Amino acid sequence: MILICFIAPWLAMFLRGHIIQGILCIILHITLIGWIPATIWALVVTQRESAA
Template identity: 45%
Template sequence: MLLAILIPGLSMMLNGHFLKGIVCFILQFTILGWIPAAIWGVASRSQDLARKRHDEMLATMQAGRRTA
């Protein structure tokens, strides 16, 4: 999460969002744009984690149906 705040463009690129990461780097190079870029990076990271938890829960539920 710290990486998403300090270097949001790199955080997005590491999560597979290459175009978003480039736009975020461009936005980050301005002083006023760094704050929205950091917020965008944290929001993107949180959304990716929520999607991962959701997918894991669905997989667990489907595995439970197969055994029942």
């Protein structure tokens, strides 16, 4: 799942069931500058749900 967060953060959001966050992640991922925040955001969401 961590690898998916680096390659396609929006896909990680969709796989976790966060559709609206996934769409926002796609918008961030389209821009080169937004790729890093989108990856960090996907990692945080993935780690938070894994811990719960």
